[in-house]
Amino acid sequence: MKNRTIIFEKRPVGKPTNEVFKFVEETVPQPENGEVLLKTVYVSVDPYLRGRMNNSKSYVDPFNLNEPITSGIVAEVIESKNSQFAKGDVVAGMLGWSEYQVSDGAGLYKVNSNVTPLSVYQGILGMPGLTAYLGFTEIRQPKAGETLVVSGAAGAVGLLVGQIGKLLGCHVVGIAGSDEKVELLKSEFGFDEAINYKTTKRMNKSIAEVCPNGVDIYFDNVGGEISDGVIMNINKFARIIICGAISLYNETRIPMGPRLQGSLLVNSALMKGFIVNDYSAQFPKTIVQLTKWFLEGKLKNKETVVEGFENIPNAFIGLFEGSNIGKMMVKI
Ligand SMILES: NC(=O)c1ccc[n+]([C@@H]2O[C@H](COP(=O)([O-])OP(=O)(O)OC[C@H]3O[C@@H](n4cnc5c(N)ncnc54)[C@H](OP(=O)(O)O)[C@@H]3O)[C@@H](O)[C@H]2O)c1
Numbered sequence: 429m430k431n432r433t434i435i436f437e438k439r440p441v442g443k444p445t446n447e448v449f450k451f452v453e454e455t456v457p458q459p460e461n462g463e464v465l466l467k468t469v470y471v472s473v474d475p476y477l478r479g480r481m482n483n484s485k486s487y488v489d490p491f492n493l494n495e496p497i498t499s500g501i502v503a504e505v506i507e508s509k510n511s512q513f514a515k516g517d518v519v520a521g522m523l524g525w526s527e528y529q530v531s532d533g534a535g536l537y538k539v540n541s542n543v544t545p546l547s548v549y550q551g552i553l554g555m556p557g558l559t560a561y562l563g564f565t566e567i568r569q570p571k572a573g574e575t576l577v578v579s580g581a582a583g584a585v586g587l588l589v590g591q592i593g594k595l596l597g598c599h600v601v602g603i604a605g606s607d608e609k610v611e612l613l614k615s616e617f618g619f620d621e622a623i624n625y626k627t628t629k630r631m632n633k634s635i636a637e638v639c640p641n642g643v644d645i646y647f648d649n650v651g652g653e654i655s656d657g658v659i660m661n662i663n664k665f666a667r668i669i670i671c672g673a674i675s676l677y678n679e680t681r682i683p684m685g686p687r688l689q690g691s692l693l694v695n696s697a698l699m700k701g702f703i704v705n706d707y708s709a710q711f712p713k714t715i716v717q718l719t720k721w722f723l724e725g726k727l728k729n730k731e732t733v734v735e736g737f738e739n740i741p742n743a744f745i746g747l748f749e750g751s752n753i754g755k756m757m758v759k760i
Pocket residue numbers: 474475476555556559580581582583584585586603604605606609649650654670671672673674675676702703704705747748749750751752753754755756
């Protein structure tokens with residue numbers, strides 16, 4: 429049987445293209461004692477993978493050229509020589525972009541194969557869910573009645589932050605990149621207001637209009653000019669969480685923005701970078717809470733599912749074009 433793998437061929441400069449990736453075809457590997465053979469079911473594509481394509485210091489190591497790209501994957505055990513796993517188990521973990529691969533089981537955890545779709549283990553019940561919950565509730569201590577602004581609001585993390593904000597009684601404003609997304613945030617996901625940043629002439633003014641009481645919490649997924657406009661509206665004791673900066677990931681030179689020190693100073697505001705893996709001790713209890721809300725229907729799952737192994741690179745590139753609503757997943 430043939431097995432396709434996607435190799436990291438070339439470091440991108442600016443927005444990634446298909447030249448970054450190379451498909452190789454080999455025979456399906458055989459598991460040795462202590463190993464399992466896995467068949468990939470879902471592949472998660474995520475903005476942070478762009479950072480790993482640069483050869484620079486970050487909170488995760490860069491990808492090595494000529495090696496398989498790795499990301500969060502849900503896979504089925506199709507053969508096991510490892511006593512921890514049985515044929516038919518479904519597992520999740522960081523794995524390579526291959527149709528089939530062997531693993532010694534390190535870092536893999538079994539997931540409930542009755543949950544549909546299984547992709548939730550890379551979404552609400554995976555890294556985006558942990559990021560949304562821990563970044564927002566643990567770090568920013570929201571209070572009912574406060575105004576929360578979320579950028580990247582129609583994406584995997586943003587949609588969850590907005591929904592959790594509503595569950596905790598906040599006035600929630602989302603910022604996203606199309607009228608369709610803006611409409612959906614309000615009609616399906618309970619956001620009080622939403623702004624299309626692509627058609628808004630002055631973000632500062634648009635935020636002021638929909639946040640008459642100012643901004644208490646800003647959950648920032650995008651950075652850049654959108655965030656400059658939001659931060660001009662912060663209240664005294666505002667909390668700004670820097671979760672992501674996707675608008676800057678493909679920049680070869682970071683554009684100069686306004687100096688924020690004055691605004692943070694006069695508002696006694698706090699701005700903090702957040703990396704979800706720093707909070708791993710809290711993952712188990714967070715997953716319990718997220719599972720409860722998910723099963724109760726209080727957190728709605730939303731995904732954009734691209735079909736086919738050959739479409740993984742395009743799904744990844746699509747993140748930088750706004751082609752997803754909710755979690756971007758590839759079904760193999
Ligand atoms: N700190 C952490 O531990 C952590 C963990 C997970 C994710 N993150 C970060 O959180 C952010 C969201 O991640 P995600 O997985 O939920 O991705 P996502 O939001 O599902 O997908 C990316 C979205 O970003 C928006 N976007 C793309 N280019 C943009 C630009 N130039 N300006 C503004 N928006 C742009 C697009 O939506 P539009 O149509 O709205 O443009 C796109 O759909 C990312 O920055 C990611 O790196 C951080």
